[in-house]
Amino acid sequence: xRLLNRPLALILAVAxxxxxxxxxxxxxxxxxxxxxxxxxWPAWYHWAGxxxxxxxxxxxxxxxxxVVGVLILAIELKPRRVTRLRLRTxxxxxxxxxxxxxxxxxxxxxATGIDGITxxxxxxxxxxxxxxxxxxxxxxxxxxxxxxxxxxxxRGRLDALxxxxxPRLKVRVTSRSR
Amino acid sequence: MHADRTNRVxxxxxxxxxLLAGAAGMTASTGGFGxxxxxxxxxxxxxxxxxxxxxTWLWAAAAFACLLITLAALRWIVTLLVxxxxxxxxxxxxxxxxxTTILQPVALTDALTREIETYHGVDTAKGRIxxxxxxPEIVLTVxxxxxxxxxxxxxxxxxxxxxxxxxxxxKTDLPIQLDLDVSRRPAS
Numbered sequence: 001x002r003l004l005n006r007p008l009a010l011i012l013a014v015a016x017x018x019x020x021x022x023x024x025x026x027x028x029x030x031x032x033x034x035x036x037x038x039x040x041w042p043a044w045y046h047w048a049g050x051x052x053x054x055x056x057x058x059x060x061x062x063x064x065x066x067v068v069g070v071l072i073l074a075i076e077l078k079p080r081r082v083t084r085l086r087l088r089t090x091x092x093x094x095x096x097x098x099x100x101x102x103x104x105x106x107x108x109x110x111a112t113g114i115d116g117i118t119x120x121x122x123x124x125x126x127x128x129x130x131x132x133x134x135x136x137x138x139x140x141x142x143x144x145x146x147x148x149x150x151x152x153x154x155r156g157r158l159d160a161l162x163x164x165x166x167p168r169l170k171v172r173v174t175s176r177s178r
Numbered sequence: 179m180h181a182d183r184t185n186r187v188x189x190x191x192x193x194x195x196x197l198l199a200g201a202a203g204m205t206a207s208t209g210g211f212g213x214x215x216x217x218x219x220x221x222x223x224x225x226x227x228x229x230x231x232x233x234t235w236l237w238a239a240a241a242f243a244c245l246l247i248t249l250a251a252l253r254w255i256v257t258l259l260v261x262x263x264x265x266x267x268x269x270x271x272x273x274x275x276x277x278t279t280i281l282q283p284v285a286l287t288d289a290l291t292r293e294i295e296t297y298h299g300v301d302t303a304k305g306r307i308x309x310x311x312x313x314p315e316i317v318l319t320v321x322x323x324x325x326x327x328x329x330x331x332x333x334x335x336x337x338x339x340x341x342x343x344x345x346x347x348x349k350t351d352l353p354i355q356l357d358l359d360v361s362r363r364p365a366s
Contacts, residue, residue: 009185017251020244062203069197
C-alpha cells in the first residue's frame, strides 16, 4: 500500500503544482491583456460554451472520473493487511508485537515437533490462524489420534505468547496423499 | 521517505473529489438535475455567470490560492523525495554544569542490537531511532531462531535491553516499538 501510495502521491503533487503554476501564469497574462502563454484556454472556453451537458463526451469523461475515483478510494480505504500482532507488555511505553510470519513459523515449529507429523502449513490472518498438519500414517484413525496432541501443542504455544488479541485457532490433520 | 499519512489523506480526498465530480457530471448529463438542465451548455449555470461577473478579483484570488497550493505541493514533493523519519543527534538530559552529552542515534542502536544479539535464541537484531531528536522513538526488529523460547525472549528484551536503552537516554517513558520475528531458516 505504502509503496503504491508514494508514486501516486508524487504524481498528484507534481500535477497540482504544475496546474497551479499554469493558472497563475494565465491569470497574469490575461490581466496584462496578453495572449495565452502555456495553455490555449480560449479554445476550451468556446468548447464549453457550445457543448451541452447531455453530450456523449461529457458522459464518457464523467464515467472515467467515476471509475478513477472509485479505484483510488478502493486502494486508500481498503483495510491494511495485518503485519504485526500486538503482545502484552509490562511497560505502556513499549509497543511490542509478533510479526504475522513469525507467528506462523512458531506455530509451525510447535506442530512439527509432534511425532508422526511430516509437514505443517500455517496461515495467519487478522482474527484466525489455520494449522494444516499432515500425518505420516494413513487412515482416519491415525489423523484423529494426532489431532489432539497437535492442537494442544499449538494452543500451548499461542497461549504462552500472551498476544493482546490472539487469533482463533483452527487445526486440521490430514493423512499423507497416496 | 515518509509522509505516509499525508499521502493517504490527500489521495483519499482527491479520489473523493473526482468521484463526486464524475457523479455530478453524469447526473447532469442523464437528466438527474432536470431534463432542461441536461440540454443546456456547460457554461449556462449560476456559477459560470457569477465568475463572469466577478472575474477581476475572483481570478486574482484563484491565482493567490494556486500560489499557496503550489507551495504546499512543492513541500510535499520535497518530503516525498528527500526527507527521512530518522532522528538527529540526541541530547541526553543531565546537569548542564558538567557539560552537554550528545548521543548519535547509530551509537545507541549499535550498542542495543549488539547486546540483543548475545541473547540466547536471537538470530539477528536491527534498530533505528525515528522522530524528533527531542522526542525520539526506538524501532527494533528482533528475529529469533525457530527453536527460541519467544515468551522468555520477550521478557528478557523488556527487562534488560529496552530498560538499558531508556536508561542511556535518561527517559523512562521512551517509546519503543519492538517487532519480534521468527527466522525462516530451520534450526541447525
